[in-house]
Amino acid sequence: MKQKKKAEKIIFESEKDVPLMPISLGPMLWNRTGAWRNIRPEINLTECIQCGICWKFCPDVAIAIENEFPVIDYDYCKGCGICAEECPTKCIAMVEERK
Amino acid sequence: MKSEAQKKERTMKLSLPTEELMSSGNLACQGCGATLAMRYVLKALGQKTALCIPACCWSVIDGPFPYSTLDVPIFHCAFETAASSAAGLKAGLEMVGDTETTVVAWAGDGGTFDIGIQALSGAAERNDDILYICYDNEAYMNTGIQRSSATPYGAWTTTTPVKHFKNRPKKDIDAIMAAHRIPYQATASIGYPEDLYKKTKKAKEIKGTRFMHIYAPCPSGWKSRPEDTIKLARMAVQNCVFPLYEVEFGEKYTLNIKPREKKPIDDYLKLQGRFHHLTEEHIKMIQEEVDRNWGRLLRRVDAC
Secondary structure, X not given: OOOOOOOOOOOOOOHHHOOOOOOOOEOOOOOOHHHHOOEEEEEOOOOOOOOOHHHHOOXXXXXXEEOOEEEEOOOOOOOXXXXXXXXXXXXXXXXXXXX | OHHHHHHOOOOOOOOOOOOOOEOOOOOOOOOOHHHHHHXXXXXXXXXXXXXXXXXXXXXXXXXXXXXXXXXXOEEEOOHHHHHHHHHHHHHHHHHOOOOOOEEEEEEEHHHHHHOOHHHHHHHHHHOOOOEEEEEEOOOEOOOOOEOOOOOOOOOOOOOOOHHHOOOOOOOOHHHHHHOOOOOEEEEEEOOOHHHHHHHHHHHHHOOOOEEEEEEOOOHHHHOOOHHHHHHHHHHHHHOOOOOOEEEXXXXXXXXXXXXXXXXXXXXXXXXXXXXXXXXXXXXXHHHHHHHHHHHHHHHHHHHO
């Protein structure tokens, strides 16, 4: 089982902590791209037929499958609207982002 | 919500594995096709993969130092050296006894069609054991939508403005690679993820230079709506602008998806702002060009 990754920024205390080679030390999860969004997708689960198409076509890996139903991670959803466009039953609505 | 969920007894059947080697928080634009291409390819290749990425959109999407959005090692190399860096990486891995790792050169269309073509041609000629993947968004999108030789006829870019739009057709990179007689090459599209997954799996098992050409629409550069990314990728296959086929040893052509009826190109062009200036005459010319290419491909498939 894979460990869950931390969504933290990496801070170097001093110059000595910086690696000699520019290598990556952590994931980009600290970058909450949800702030880019103007419209947000909302799934009406009563009409969901569990086809998994929204999960398959999400470019930001922001849709997870939990208990056999899609769940949107609003921390990272950029609001592109691909899921709403591709949904065969059109049960995903794009609504104006709340302030 | 939960009680309604329990009423349904259907189980979810996913057509792709759930393992994700790409994490959220990447720096791609909304509705990016290249991100999807990477997601599907990594699902097929698995953890034992090393990537060589030259200057392209993906060198930005991946994130700045010291972060990376991918769970596999990446080597950022110079623009023109994607194929030769990958060949060197593979040779180095073999020296230390690692024969399992798949080394992938992951370049955009600029790094494949224009700048990286000599390194790619050299690697293909030596038949180095690498998988070269070109995700094709039809211009230099990373630097601000400049024309590349993958840009199709009639398209607007910042270096081919509306009054002087590109008047040359797209370079046929697949024919160039077929002329190298490499063991396996394929075209794939993010509109058909299962097909892309299957082809990547197949390419992984083959030794020698493998080439994959993935069609990845770019909403920012094509001036299309972000939600139309998948639709455009699917339309390009349905109206034969970008047919999906495989070639083995430069001879055996296999057509994967043959549209039931070939759709006219108009709807596909209308969805993209970069083609808005075209007149009926130009569209007719593009349609003729597409028909000619499609006929040529069908003849090649039939000859096998």
